[in-house]
Amino acid sequence: MIAGGGPVPRQLIDACRSNGRPVFVVALEGQTDAATVAGVDHVWVKLGEASRTIDALKAAHAEELVLVGPIKRPSLITLRPDLRGAQLLARIGMRALGDDGLLKAVRDELESEGFRLIGAHDVLRDALAQHGVMGAVAPDDLALSDIAFGMKVARQLGELDIGQAVVVQQGVVLGVEAVEGTDALIARCAALKKDGPRPVLIKRAKPQQDRRLDLPTVGLDTVALCIDAGFGGIAIEAGGSLVLDRAQIVARADQAGMFVLGVVPEQ
Amino acid sequence: MIAGGGPVPRQLIDACRSNGRPVFVVALEGQTDAATVAGVDHVWVKLGEASRTIDALKAAHAEELVLVGPIKRPSLITLRPDLRGAQLLARIGMRALGDDGLLKAVRDELESEGFRLIGAHDVLRDALAQHGVMGAVAPDDLALSDIAFGMKVARQLGELDIGQAVVVQQGVVLGVEAVEGTDALIARCAALKKDGPRPVLIKRAKPQQDRRLDLPTVGLDTVALCIDAGFGGIAIEAGGSLVLDRAQIVARADQAGMFVLGVVPEQ
Numbered sequence: 001m002i003a004g005g006g007p008v009p010r011q012l013i014d015a016c017r018s019n020g021r022p023v024f025v026v027a028l029e030g031q032t033d034a035a036t037v038a039g040v041d042h043v044w045v046k047l048g049e050a051s052r053t054i055d056a057l058k059a060a061h062a063e064e065l066v067l068v069g070p071i072k073r074p075s076l077i078t079l080r081p082d083l084r085g086a087q088l089l090a091r092i093g094m095r096a097l098g099d100d101g102l103l104k105a106v107r108d109e110l111e112s113e114g115f116r117l118i119g120a121h122d123v124l125r126d127a128l129a130q131h132g133v134m135g136a137v138a139p140d141d142l143a144l145s146d147i148a149f150g151m152k153v154a155r156q157l158g159e160l161d162i163g164q165a166v167v168v169q170q171g172v173v174l175g176v177e178a179v180e181g182t183d184a185l186i187a188r189c190a191a192l193k194k195d196g197p198r199p200v201l202i203k204r205a206k207p208q209q210d211r212r213l214d215l216p217t218v219g220l221d222t223v224a225l226c227i228d229a230g231f232g233g234i235a236i237e238a239g240g241s242l243v244l245d246r247a248q249i250v251a252r253a254d255q256a257g258m259f260v261l262g263v264v265p266e267q
Numbered sequence: 268m269i270a271g272g273g274p275v276p277r278q279l280i281d282a283c284r285s286n287g288r289p290v291f292v293v294a295l296e297g298q299t300d301a302a303t304v305a306g307v308d309h310v311w312v313k314l315g316e317a318s319r320t321i322d323a324l325k326a327a328h329a330e331e332l333v334l335v336g337p338i339k340r341p342s343l344i345t346l347r348p349d350l351r352g353a354q355l356l357a358r359i360g361m362r363a364l365g366d367d368g369l370l371k372a373v374r375d376e377l378e379s380e381g382f383r384l385i386g387a388h389d390v391l392r393d394a395l396a397q398h399g400v401m402g403a404v405a406p407d408d409l410a411l412s413d414i415a416f417g418m419k420v421a422r423q424l425g426e427l428d429i430g431q432a433v434v435v436q437q438g439v440v441l442g443v444e445a446v447e448g449t450d451a452l453i454a455r456c457a458a459l460k461k462d463g464p465r466p467v468l469i470k471r472a473k474p475q476q477d478r479r480l481d482l483p484t485v486g487l488d489t490v491a492l493c494i495d496a497g498f499g500g501i502a503i504e505a506g507g508s509l510v511l512d513r514a515q516i517v518a519r520a521d522q523a524g525m526f527v528l529g530v531v532p533e534q
Contacts, residue, residue, distance in 0.1 A: 073439055073461070156423050162440045172340055173429045176443040179459045188455075192446045194340070 002026045002053070003036050004069025008120065008217055010036045011244055012068055015124050024060035026053050031071050047071070048081030050088055054113055065115040066123060067103070067213055073179065103213045119212035121242060129218075129262040131238035135250040137259040139233055142197050146171065147235040150202030151265055158206030164216045167231075169199035183225055190229035198232030204265060205240040216241040218260075223249050227256040238262035269293045269320070270303050271336025275387065275484055277303045278511060279335055282391050291327035293320050298338050314338070315348030317355055321380055332382040333390060334370070334480055340446065370480045386479035388509060396485075396529040398505035402517040404526040406500055409464050413438065414502040417469030418532055425473030431483045434498075436466035450492055457496035465499030471532060472507040483508040485527075490516050494523040505529035 003009035003025050009032065016023045025032075025042035032044075043056045057065065081089055088109055107117055121128045133139075139147065146168040153173055154166045163177035167189040174189040186201060193199050203216040218236055226234055234253070236243065243249060243260070253260045270276035270292050276299065283290045292299075292309035299311075310323045324332065348356055355376055374384055388395045400406075406414065413435040420440055421433045430444035434456040441456040453468060460466050470483040485503055493501055501520070503510065510516060510527075520527045 153427050153429065156427060157443075160420050160423060160440070162420065162443060173427070173445045175445045175447065176424075176429060178440045178442045180442065180455060184455075188447060188451075 002028070002065070002067045003032045004028065004067075004071040005031050005033060006069050006217075007033075007219060007221075008242070008244065009033075009069045012066065012120055012123055013040055019123075021123075024057070024062055026056055028071065032069070036069075046080065048079045048085040048089075050085035050109065051082050054084070054110070057115065058113075062115060064118050065110060066118050066120055067107070068120045070181065070214075073102075104210060107210060107213060117212050120215060121211075124242060124244075127242045127244055127246070129236050129238050129241045129243050131262045131264050134243070134246065134260040134262065135254045137233070137254060137257055139200070139235075139259050139261055140197075142170070143200055143232055143259070146200045147202055147261070147263060149173075150200060150235065151204060151237075151263060154202055154204045155207055155265070158204065159208065161206065164206065165201060165203045167199050167201055169193055170197055174199055182222065186222075186225045186229050186231070189231075193230060198230060200232055201226055201234045202236075203234070203241060204237040204263075207265075211240065217244065218242070218249070219244040220248055220252070223252050223258075223260070227252065227258060231258060233259035233261060235261045235263050238264050240265070269295070269332065269334045270299045271295065271334075271338040272298050272300060273336045273484075274300075274486060274488075275509070275511065276300075276336040279333065279387055279390055280307055286390075288390075291324070291329055293323055295338065299336070303336075313347065315346050315352040315356075317352035317376065318349050321351070321377070324377075324382065325380075329382060331385050332377060333385050333387055334374070335387045337448070337481075340369075371477060374477060374480060384479050387482060388478075391509060391511075394509045394511055394513070396503050396505050396508045396510050398529045398531050401510070401513065401527040401529065402521045404500070404521060404524055406467070406502075406526050406528055407464075409437070410467055410499055410526070413467045414469055414528070414530060416440075417467060417502065418471060418504075418530060421469055421471045422474055422532070425471065426475065428473065431473065432468060432470045434466050434468055436460055437464055441466055449489065453489075453492045453496050453498070456498075460497060465497060467499055468493055468501045469503075470501070470508060471504040471530075474532075478507065484511065485509070485516070486511040487515055487519070490519050490525075490527070494519065494525060498525060500526035500528060502528045502530050505531050507532070 013023050023040060025037050025040050027037050027042050027044045029044055029046050045052045111117055150166045150168040157163050165177040165182045165185055167174040174192045175185050177185045189199055205216055280290050290307060292304050292307050294304045294309050294311045296311055296313050312319045378384055417433045417435040424430050432444040432449045432452055434441040441459045442452050444452045456466055472483055
């Protein structure tokens with residue numbers, strides 16, 4: 001595993017262990033939580049240290065590889081690539097420092113070394129979002145209209161490699177996610193929302209995205225933030241996003257009168 | 268004039284007066300600054316009071332009409348339209364509560380009453396952004412690449428009626444404007460920016476937008492915020508945005524080593 005930030009890498013590690021699957025983790029300095037690798041075979045590398053990463057994975061006899069957890073994008077100045085990392089960066093060019101371009105270049109580099117890339121959802125099978133209402137609360141017609149609009153907006157944001165999430169209320173886009181991340185988006189929209197029917201968080205995978213990379217994720221923290229923000233619900237892409245701790249999420253959302261919905265995107 | 272918030276309505280009033288052009292102002296409760304209408308013939312109305320607005324404009328013998336200044340979008344619950352306002356809302360429907368849809372419906376309603384709609388730039392002719400570098404500082408190649416990307420992103424945001432502004436740094440979209448407005452976008456991106464080449468604020472008119480409605484505006488406050496945020500420059504649509512107090516803006520930007528650029532959008 002190459003582990004980014006947040007709680008998902010650890011959940012994946014725990015899932016592997018409970019399945020008896022051996023794990024080796026490449027942790028990224030300044031990105032991965034220390035708790036992620038506690039008690040797990042791992043190495044710390046800097047972003048850009050491509051040779052060290054590949055050497056460590058080979059030494060660990062890794063065959064299947066999963067990239068999971070958000071990675072803060074580096075600046076051109078703070079990034080100190082090794083020779084191989086520099087060659088990689090030179091090849092993809094400046095403009096590819098968007099999430100998607102960078103991830104795809106890293107994926108290609110890793111696959112060229114013979115590692116088989118798998119998705120987090122291949123390990124956390126139960127976490128892949130299903131189609132339909134997940135709890136006791138269902139969206140009304142206005143919410144469904146906001147969701148349809150938000151899915152369209154999120155698709156275009158994804159095509160431009162900007163972000164995955166958007167908040168819509170009463171037909172108006174309250175906020176759009178870019179570098180700040182979903183948590184900051186939710187907090188901002190709490191202050192921007194209007195009276196009346198409540199906002200909806202919509203999150204979907206980038207359409208051109210390799211589903212093995214960076215799937216949208218909804219966890220307990222996301223749900224707690226949406227409840228605090230007074231949102232009416234969360235809509236995520238069915239088959240294209242991860243819902244972690246689903247039973248607890250649904251229980252909390254039900255209690256708050258908030259829906260959690262898996263949506264099949266238009267083709 | 269139907270006046271929204273911010274300083275532009277007052278600047279327009281002063282421009283009219285110095286040209287000897289009589290002005291009557293419809294000020295919107297909770298939106299227009301009190302200072303805007305000080306010493307000017309005006310009436311205060313609530314958003315949604317369509318009949319009162321039209322009656323007041325007719326009583327003032329208005330012929331040409333300009334809509335200027337941002338208007339905070341109402342919620343469905345706080346909006347208390349009069350009969351005519353309710354009929355208008357029913358006709359345009361919920362989804363048109365985006366900026367652009369709402370403004371166009373209001374425009375059509377006003378034109379059907381015989382008023383001739385003009386743009387703020389028809390009065391503030393000197394304020395329309397010109398093509399090219401406005402001060403002593405020019406963008407470098409990296410900034411030009413960020414601007415080209417930002418113009419493309421802003422175009423799509425505009426097509427979706429989300430917002431007009433975007434901040435790009437080193438090929439990455441730091442932030443996207445929705446309901447929060449440009450000032451909040453700039454402040455947020457100040458905290459999100461990376462080391463190295465500085466971010467650029469890009470602002471353009473929505474492509475489908477009636478140029479007489481809601482042109483993007485850059486004022487001294489915008490420039491001061493961008494300087495405080497450590498941005499490298501501002502790029503706005505030439506012929507499609509207003510630069511207020513240009514001489515002062517250019518002087519301050521020059522002093523801060525920041526460029527101000529008018530860009531002709533790709534067709």
